[in-house]
Amino acid sequence: MTPGVAATALRGRGSGPGDRADRARAGQLLLGTGIDSLGSGLSAGAAMLYFVTMVGLAPGAVTLAMSAGAVLGILTPVPVGRLADRYGLVRVYVGALVLRGVGVLCYATATSYPAFFAFTLWLMALETTTFPLQQSLLGAVFEEGARVRLMTRVRAVRSAAFGVGAVVAGLALASGSRSLVVALLMVNGASFLVLAWTVLLIGRAAPDAGAVAGSRTAAAPDAERSAPGRPVLKDLRFLGLCLSNGLLSLHETVLLVLMPLWLVVELGLSPALPGLLTALYTGLTVVLQLVLGRLRWTEAATGGTLLVSGAFLAAACLVCAVADGLTAAAWQVVLCVLAVVLLTVGENLQMVAAWQTVFDLAPPERRGEYMGAFNTGSGVQSVIGPTLTHRVVLPLGPAGWLLLAGLLGGAAIAFGSLAKGAQASRTARSEDQGANV
Known part of the structure; x- marks a missing residue:
């Protein structure tokens, strides 16, 4: 960290x-x-x-x-x-x-x-x-x-x-x-x-x-009514955040679609294993959310946490790449458990930090519009994610997992960079408005 x-x-x-x-x-x-x-x-x-x-x-x-x-x-x-x-x-x-x-x-x-x-x-x-x-x-x-x-x-x-x-x-x-x-x-x-x-x-x-x-x-203060935020479809930096979040949200497809197919069809492990791993994911998510909620989050913190979350997600894919190259079932199961733990930690860090970042960046008078746009990223991945993982990652074997690790890590870096630029731009606008008052 x-x-x-x-x-x-x-x-x-x-x-x-x-x-x-x-x-x-x-x-x-x-x-x-x-x-x-x-x-x-x-x-x-x-x-x-x-x-x-x-x-x-x-x-x-x-x-x-x-x-x-x-x-x-x-x-x-x-x-x-x-x-x-x-x-x-x-x-x-x-x-x-x-x-x-x-x-x-x-x-x-x-x-x-x-x-x-x-x-x-x-x-x-x-x-x-x-x-x-x-x-x-x-x-x-x-x-x-x-x-x-x-x-x-x-x-x-x-x-x-x-x-x-x-x-x-x-x-x-x-x-x-x-x-x-x-x-x-x-x-x-x-x-x-x-x-x-x-x-x-x-x-x-x-x-x-x-x-x-x-x-x-009725709800917006006079200052906000006089200088409303841009419509979200014209805010290219924020749309970039939405795209980056959609790529990071591939962890949902990895857990629910890719891993079950990979474990049972490719590795030949027990069909009961995906259910047990899902139960591990659910229990760990509950614990992590309660722990993360007791911490104080700042703008500087969320950007760094997003990079850490990307590292965890990429590490989970690297562990799966190693497991794909092994033949011993016992070691494959151990590495799969480790991968799910890493994936769960990365997902929970990403979701909390991304939500806080976007809430801070969304113009108050257009918050519903911006929140809606941000969540379309998850919708896009739910459409393309299964095809990407089934048609690209699985056929490539370990190389496919490495490709996925690079995609998730790159998305985290892009999100952090775009968020930093958006926060700097917002601060500059606030200072200009304060000088003009």
Whole structure:
């Protein structure tokens, strides 16, 4: 770890919500998030197999609908973010959650392919919008010292609840009861409505409720209205950050797509191993998020931490390259466990530091728009990532893992450089505005 990260970035414990009202809002958010993620785990663990094995849809047709929905999901966060900036963050966020809840309730009753296709597009178009809206809400409602700490707690709760939901969904599928699986999908739909109610309560109780419930014009101070930030599509440096983040987000595809195929098909290891490694990843993520949330993050810290995260991600790929060249199964398993640990540490560092950086850089009056654009990077990687890993990395063997290590390390360096330039530009603009006042 670099001295900048050790001495500057992680400078002791960050402050949590300072009073009873803040703690109450934080508790409401964590409870709503937990219920929502439990429902999402139920749906994610059961939906695809349910429609293939119980409804009788063709696997190729199901994946086609999901691919089309993933492409649509790339296009929706920016316009929805603009709506949130203009008409109120809480209003738009609650509306998106209600639409997702109703969509899942309809999805659970779909028995024909046209209905399945339509509801899949509906849900996947909305899925990519609610996470950046939640990030914006957290940043708008809570004080600076509490944001990262609460964000890490949110992610820890999400991971734990999602894992529980996935286990329950697996048991329901194993029972062979179609009505039970439908009931679980409906529970997921209801969970979105619970989170929508929670968000509404938090927004109404926020100290500056107008900033999260009103329009951009009503919420922004006079100085910000007179010099609004650029639309995100005209901010080339920020778009570069989005692209770099998309490349760094390949760690999701590496864990969920590439490693299972590589472990079972290429190395010939037990099919049970990917599940055990996923459980290791989930448990370690919960612990890391709680630890990272207790640290204080500064602008200098986040840039250095992103470089460290890139080093961890690249190191995980290098370990896999070594394992690919071995023949002893025991050593392959040991190295795979090490790779997942490195990958998990790198991912968690990257997500926390990147979110804090982007929140600092986004113009306050366009925060929803910028957060939406930033999260499209993950959407892009979910479309191209499986093809890249399956068609390029796997066939090349150890060389493919080395290529992936270089890609992740280069993306981290690019992100850090672009963020540093954007922060310097923002500081210069602030000084110019101060001189002109």
